[in-house]
Amino acid sequence: MQYAAAIRYLYSLGNEVLTAKLGLHNISALLGFLGDPQKQFESVLIAGTNGKGSVAAFIESALRSCGLKTGLYTSPHLVRIEERIRVRGGLIPAKDFARLTQRVKDAVATLYDPRSQSSAPDRLDRHPTYFEMVTAIAFCYFAECCVDVAVLEVGLGGRLDATNVVDPRVAMITNVDYDHQKYLGSRLEEIAMEKAGIIKPRSDAKAAPLSVVCASEHPVLRKIVEARCKATGARCFYILDEAIIQAEPDALGRFRLKVSFPSAAALEFRIPLPGEHQVRNALAAIRALVLLQGEGFPVDARAIKEGIEATRWPGRLELVDGDPPILLDGAHNAAGAESLKTYCERFLGSKRLVLIFGAMRDKDIALMAGKLFPLATEIVLTAAESERSAEPAWIAEQLPEFCRWYHVTRNPEEALEVSRTLAPPGSIILAAGSLFLVGDLHRALKLPAAA
DSSP: OOHHHHHHHHHHTOOTTTTOOOOSHHHHHHHHHTTOGGGSSEEEEEEOSSSHHHHHHHHHHHHHHTTOOEEEEOSSOSSOGGGGEEETTEEOOHHHHHHHHHHHHHHHHHHOOTTOOOOOTTSOSSOOOHHHHHHHHHHHHHHHTTOSEEEEEOSSSSTTSGGGGSOOSEEEEOOOOSOOHHHHOSSHHHHHHHHGGGOOOOSSTTSOOOEEEEOOOOHHHHHHHHHHHHHHTOEEEEHHHHOEEEEEEOTTSOEEEEEEOTTSOOEEEEOSSOSTHHHHHHHHHHHHHHHHHHTTOOOOHHHHHHHHHTOOOTTSSEEEOSSSOEEEOOOOSHHHHHHHHHHHHHHSTTSOEEEEEOOBTTSOHHHHHHHHGGGOSEEEEOOOSSTTBOOHHHHHHHOGGGGGGEEEOSSHHHHHHHHHHHOOTTOEEEEESOHHHHHHHHHHHTOOOOO
């Protein structure tokens, strides 16, 4: 299979959110047929509403600095699908991606008969989704490359997400907030239960119990995590209860952090990703790394410092130099918009902002916009190149109180040109509302998406 054909085939399966079918039967059967590649490497599994990708990037970078051969699996991608699957920081080569797509597709052809209603453990009862297929490709690639440890970002929820077939050494929940209610439930308790579903007994009863890192103070999540840990024998660590920290930001909101955890040496380093929320993400990553050190991984303070400081994670408060400069942020739900608002008010309060905004129609756009629109002197509404995108004119209709600042555009590239004409000297263009929007702007600006 050629690369272009592989991409067409995967995209023909439909959008990974719109076609989401949660459950572990199919991914387990598919991976079993492929030789259970997920059992051939150690893993760290990360769930949460926000911050998963940043935490995963921090952990992978530090483990790579330790000399380990690392895998990293994240979603969504900004520009190229290969961004989701990395070994030692490098994207999976296109030829390997195409080859493994063919291998997984052939496995599906053997295991799935659309005319059959079989629910046998070793058969598929439906065609795997886009996300299940890419997850299987990633696990096969990690096994082929003989990675020492893979850092995995949960796609949706946790309990029934395709990534939750691994037997992780460390599981983490970054936070819990409202997102994807159609699949995870309308109440915060329901969403928290889904995310806490990654907490489970180890597959080997003689192995050390699962270590769970919780980065949230939310009482609903903490109660559920504690109950889940008690039921499964896992050990839970709350970073905000344990950490002793000193944090000072520079002018752009990149924090210098001094932190110590129980039974671990103090660390001092600069967090390269801007925003106060990255302090908590870095703390979560460090706690996971210290736990891995306690389980025999060759982690040391020098490697943690070097790895954290070397982390690159495009599209998250990413500042692009220019006149005017452009700030790209993938805030795509209310919690992400709140973090972005906090950053702008604290570090960009003296700047005039021209906002490029586009969002997916299944998001709470009014809540996101209510946090971000008051920050801007001009608002350029657009639509990312995704079938889930809300129409710009529809967004404008939902929030008529901001109509005097609206400029409606057809696509992100046009929105970029319009915003440049609107931006006065000394201002900043801010683009937010969707990682798909940020990816389209990455493409228009010809920015590297790789770490």
